[in-house]
Amino acid sequence: MATKPKAAAKGKGRAKAAPKRAAKGKASLANDDIGEDTRLALWRSLLEIRHVEQRAYDLFLQNLIKGTSHLALGHEAVAAGFATAMQKDDWSFCTYRGHHHTLARGASMEGVLGELMGRQCGLLQGKGGSMHLTSVEHGAMGSYAIIGAHLPIAMGAAWTAQYKKTGQVSVCFFGDGTTNIGAFHEALNMAAVWKLPVVFVCENNLYMEYTPIKDVTAVHNPAGDRAASYGLPKIVIDGNDADEVYRTAQTAFAKARAGDGPSLIECLTYRHSGHSRADPGDYRPPGELEAWLKKDPVPRYRERLAEFGISKDVIDGMDAEVLAQVDEATEISKASSPPGLELIDVDVWADGGTAWRN
Amino acid sequence: MAELTYREAVAEAIAQEMRRDEDVVFLGEDIGAAGGVFKATVGLFKEFGPERVRDTPISEQAILGAAxxxxxxGLKPIAEIMFSDFLAVCWDIVANEIAKARYMTGGQMSMPLVIRTANGGGSRFGAQHSQSVENWAMMIPGLKVVAPSSPADVKGLLAAAIRDPDPVMFFEQKSLYPIKGFVPDGELVDELGTAKVLRDGGDVTIVALAAMVPRAMKAAEELSAQHGIEATVVDVRSLVPLDTQTILREISKTGRLVTVEENPRLCGWGAEIASIVADEIFWDLDGPIIRITTPHIPLPAADALEDATMPSAERIVREIVEKID
Incomplete structure (x- = not known):
């Protein structure tokens, strides 16, 4: 079933709406503040993430991806919504479950898949792996595999923006489990005290690794109910609705750029697969996954686009186009050679080398 | 040439670099209005203001994450961790994040930052405020590690650390803060990765770091005056990069090596030097390598106990006389 678009995000200081271009003359809903171009950008982003993650899963099964990996199937709308609302020079930070955020900022598919496969064409030439995807040129400032670490780091990037008065925003994505580690609280407090332009985004998928978050957390909303501790409003949204995520992001970015400090946003979502490659997710109660699949952000947005009068040809055409891109990126990655061994002795230091003695 | 204390040299170096470069900022607990708990940053807040000299909450992870x-x-932050023991509560940011970012991202990231911290014993603070932890940092690939022994080295090496494009762990030995020394006037920038020969002697080479350097110098004078043993004293100054050329050359000259380390016994920096010596100049040695360290214990607080555990000039003399003479 379709979800009605909300009129506007709550709160003051909402960013300017994207140009109103909701298809004239089509059977579209009125008074839309997002516009067709932005909706199609969101759709493309959702599709890119969905198809790349599904491909990553397939490549595991073919043993072409080694090590561990944490898929974001089901989390697409959070990444697409925030990244689409970001400016190019904004900075984003994410966790080891970070393929979606890296792709959403514009990193290439072969860069992502190649890195997962340990190939030369990978974003990090194979030196980082699945849990450390980074593309500084796209403002994707790293995937951090130690829970909590990147909240203070994202806060530090926001300090640069504040100090240099650049107007940039730093966006930090993390899971519900992160809200129980000390770095979360240190970063939130200092960001609030310093009024830094940083937006903390909790992807609450109900499980910290294998354990239900509610079993190990003293409050109902792991991020939302902590916001008051830092003088911030409680914001809990439907993280499977790309439009709602996009609007919420705009509001938070406008606040940050206006010098009014950080936001903490909890996005309710669900991962369709287990925690990692090793986890089939058997601990989830029967029916839970099925219930969430009905709220799958991708088919939901397909319906949304139709409601706003975007033609099936355009919707499906983009789907096919993205899938073809994923096929091509897969072939590029498969054909790419393993990284050269000379990379081992490169890039510990700024001089490019690894020497620790003379 | 002005006579400065070790603590004044800290503030001088930071001020010198902040005047030169707007991107240099400084953060930590009590560093601003209060001037630092060791009074090593007095005057900076007044000169550079609260936007560049920022007091923080007691949040070491936030401090180093912000750095x-x-x-x-694009900034060049200096972060203070009040006591080096507190590095244990933010070691993730140091060891897993700062040290690895450039390598792991295929060179996409730069990390021009300095972490200053008050390190070491001799102040009767007990085992959680007295550790000599430079070895923790030395064993992590991606960190430069500096530990000065004099006011001039504090100023010159700290300035060099701030200008360095890589992350530098800067260990100030807290019992040295009151010591005085002459520091050249004007801009002073030293070179990381360089050891210094402080005394020339033909019989034995003593290799020391930070607070052990003045003790080694005192021991060398005593050895000369009382025992007719002439010691070369090398101040390592920088553990990473390590100036092995200078260190090995000075050991080869005398054929005997004594390391004087404040750290507990296991995995001290002296063990690494002993290993390099054994690998590369074994046949230049005239006798076994001697490592003088604190015993492998948490440092006790009482003055009598602390003095008996940290290597003293007397102990250095005694061990050298017993084992070399």
């Missing part, structure tokens, strides 16, 4: 995030986006 890292700001360094990778």
């Amino acid at each position: 890292m995030g700001s360094a990778m986006t």
Whole structure:
């Protein structure tokens, strides 16, 4: 079933709406503040993430991806919504479950898949792996595999923006489990005290690794109910609705750029697969996954686009186009050679080398 | 040439670099209005203001995270961790994040930052405020590690650390803060990765670091005056990069090596030097390598106990006379 678009995000200081271009003359809903171009950008982003993650899963099964990996199937709308609302020079930070955020900022598919496969064409030439995807040129400032670490780091990037008065925003994505580690609280407090332009985004998928978050957390909303501790409003949204995520992001970015400090946003979502490659997710109660699949952000947005009068040809055409891109990126990655061994002795230091003695 | 204390040299170096470069910022607990708990940063807040000299909450992860995030986006932060023992509560940011970012991202990230910290014993603070932890940092690939022994070295090496494009762990030995020494006037920038020969002697080479350097010098004078043993004293100054050329050359000259380390016994920096010596100049040695360290214990607080555990000039003399004479 379709979800009605909300009129506007709550709160003051909402960013300017994207140009109103909701298809004239089509059977579209009125008074839309997002516009067709932005909706199609969101759709493309959702599709890119969905198809790349599904491909990553397939490549595991073919043993072409080694090590561990944490898929974001089901989390697409959070990444697409925030990244689409970001400016190019904004900075984003994410966790080891970070393929979606890296792709959403514009990193290439072969860069992502190649890195997962340990190939030369990978974003990090194979030196980082699945849990450390980074593309500084796209403002994707790293995937951090130690829970909590990147909240203070994202806060530090926001300090640069504040100090240099650049107007940039730093966006930090993390899971519900992160809200129980000390770095979360240190970063939130200092960001609030310093009024830094940083937006903390909790992807609450109900499980910290294998354990239900509610079993190990003293409050109902792991991020939302902590916001008051830092003088911030409680914001809990439907993280499977790309439009709602996009609007919420705009509001938070406008606040940050206006010098009014950080936001903490909890996005309710669900991962369709287990925690990692090793986890089939058997601990989830029967029916839970099925219930969430009905709220799958991708088919939901397909319906949304139709409601706003975007033609099936355009919707499906983009789907096919993205899938073809994923096929091509897969072939590029498969054909790419393993990284050269000379990379081992490169890039510990700024001089490019690894020497620790003379 | 002015006579400065070790603590004054800290503030001088930071001020010198902040005047030169707007991107240099400084953060930590009590560093601003209060001037630092060791009074090593007095005057900076007044000169540079609260936007560049920022007091923080007691949040070491936030301090070092802020340093890292700001360094990778264009600032050159100096972060103070009040006591080096507190590095244990933010070691993730040091060891897993700051040290690895450039390598792991295929060179996409730069980390021009300095972590200053008050390290070491001799102040009767007990085992959680007295550790000599430079070895923790030395064993992590991606960190430069500096530990000065004199006011001039504090100023010159700290300035060099601030200008360095890589992350530098800067260990100030807290019992040295009151010591005085002459520091050249004007801009002073030393070179990381260079050891210094402080005394020339033909019989034995003593290799020491930070607070052990003045003790080694005192021991060398005593050895000369009382025992007719002439010691070369090398101040390592920088553990990473390690100036092995200078160190090995000075050991080869005398054929005997004594390391004087404040750290507990296991995995001290002296063990690494002993290993390099054994690998590369074994046949230049005239006798076994001697490592003088604190015993492998948490440092006790009482003055009598602390003095008996940390290597003293007397102990250095005694061990050298017993084992070399």
